[in-house]
Amino acid sequence: MGEKPLTIGVLALQGAFIEHINVLKSLGADVYEIRQKSDLKARHYDGLVLPGGESTTQSNLLKKVGLFDEIQRLIEEGMPVLATCAGAILLSENVVGGERHLATLPVTIKRNAYGRQLGSFITSGSFGTIENVPMNFIRAPYFESVNDPEVKILSKIDDKIVAVQYKNQLAMSFHPEVSEDKRIHKYFLGI
Template identity: 60%
Template sequence: MKIGVLAVQGAFIEHRKMLESLGAECVEIRQKADLEGIQGIVLPGGESTVQGKLLHKLDMFGKIQTCIREGLPVLATCAGMILLAQTLYNDPVTHLATLPVTVRRNAYGRQLGSFITDQPVKGIGEFPMVFIRAPYIESVDDSDVEVLATVDDHIVAVRYGNQLGLSFHPEMTEDTRIHEFFLKMIQ
């Protein structure tokens, strides 16, 4: 199984290492040609505005958006989830807009507002959630969006068909269950 990990900016190496530890072949996506033959893609945390601009500059935006719309499984964490969101609560600019949710950027505050909590994730159980300048989902805009986890009544994980969007960073833990769940989505 070949997984592409967007590697233009942000915390991509941790995703790659975790997926490789589970037996997946990973390719770092740095240019359009790197998208060929992948069976899933990870959109990592980082800075969503920078990532969005680089996707356009590197001519990957349209290809990634089309692949996701056509069913390519995607795991999007933090900034990656912002890239997927159809609406941003506090920002008029959207990016890939394939996930019918409204996301509030930096909802938990700045770097000093970062925290870790153990909370249940549907189908997985208690999971250590690492939030770093994290967004959360303000609302779901389609009844087919499945809420997988909440923290303090805020939605922090959803699944919509082939898309898995998380406010937190599972790659920053030793717990591989989220990545295992993603790989099962591909199979």
């Protein structure tokens, strides 16, 4: 009898959630879309994904459907979370160029730090000990600073912090879900 697969909830209110779902399913996880409070209460989750998209819209929708406080509580209590781009903005305690939202991650992040859509780019770099990771930056933020010595910087591109880990929270300003490389999602499942 094999191990029971991990159950991952993916916030599916707005943004690039389907790509995360596809990668996680390909890695053997049971994945469920979270769209309303009852979706969060319906089952036990081993982890959550906060996808890219538009952070203010996602935050407003979280509040409208009654998920904001519950997701914040779960993260504060140790639920592993993977956050990309707008998801990283949702987690950050300080947001340059925008408002703060869940504020569970002790970092300062700068919204649209590379400019608008025309400033989007693809590169590769290290992610912790994982080498040569494809990194897609789409209207991306970057982390201006970490505000707690426990925050691990996992990746920098051109001296800008683009991925961090703080306890159960894994946040990055790029989109690993749009490449064929599944190593970051595999790393998250290991948390």
